[in-house]
Amino acid sequence: MTVHYKIRGFVFKKEDRLETDRIFSVFTEEFGRLEIFAKAIRKIASKLRGGMEMFSIADIEFIQGKYRKTLTDAVCTQKFTDLAVSPEKIEIAQKISSLLDIFIKGEQTDQKVWMLVTDFFEKLHGVSLQSSHWQLAYDYFFWNLVSVLGYAPELSLCIVCRKTLNPSDLYFSSNEGGTMCGSCALSRNNANLSFGAIKVSGDAVKILRLFLCQDWQTVVKLKAGLESLKTLEALSEDYGIYLTGVMH
Structure with missing residues (x-):
């Protein structure tokens, strides 16, 4: 039947x-x-x-x-007709297709993911960014996707000691699940407990927080430096590999 x-x-x-x-x-x-x-x-x-x-x-x-x-x-x-005439937007759409294919498995209703996907493509359809900032749009989607799936990183305190972060001495550990102070990163690396912690700037962490607040209007107007953009790209890749083992 x-x-x-x-x-x-x-x-x-x-x-x-x-x-x-x-x-x-x-x-x-x-x-x-x-x-x-x-x-x-x-x-x-x-x-x-x-x-x-x-x-x-x-x-x-x-x-x-x-x-x-x-x-x-x-x-x-x-x-979303604007995607077809923009190589940058098509590239982002294809990368998001890969993300959904990796992270979304099986038939399970998730209204938050539905809202994120439809809302993001409406935003992507209407936005114009300078060439160096298109990666920000992808990173915005990536971090919001992992957040609604329950994998949001800790960005307010040190994930280990729970103390206030010093913007000039910050690390991000995918294994630990968020930001770490320099002292904890050093001690855990010495003990081989936090392999691969990435040194990050205070600006990069601020942008991650903007992503998770879904502050799209601020994100698209950011005047982020090339170093911060490269750091964010590396963090997205590293966290994705940690969660799935298959990011690229």
Whole structure:
């Protein structure tokens, strides 16, 4: 017996199958992540072709069979057209697609992730940044994603001794889960308990806090230096590897 569903989802991944078929990964408001099989959608005459565009929101209908979900109808309801004409935005969208693929597994409703994804792509669609600052947009999404998934780092106090941080002597340890004072970083590194702690500036930590406050308007206006930008990129990569083992 088949069951018919109608859902709303964000299309973030596609994989071709055989000559004309395709499987879409969709994050939905109702069920979380779904894998939906689209029969013959790559044919030019397919009526489903225009409804399942990458990085768009669609009203999707599918039939749940014994082994898979099969697409029966799709209508694109929100297309972020600005992405297609911006190489920087497309690159960020593709990196976020990889993040979602890594972090979101299985069918589990998560309204916070849904709100983050849809809100971020609306922001990305309308923003203009200087070339050196596009990485900030990705970092903003990354840190908010890990936060809503329950992996927010400690940024207010030293994660080890719980004392107030000195902005001139700061470290970040993915293993420990947040910022560390210089004294604790030194003692734990000497004891081989905090391998890989990264020296960070006070400005980099301030930007991380802005990310987690979801202060987008301030983030896009930041005049961050190249050193801080490189540090943030390194922190995102390091924390992602710690959490998943597969970031790149």
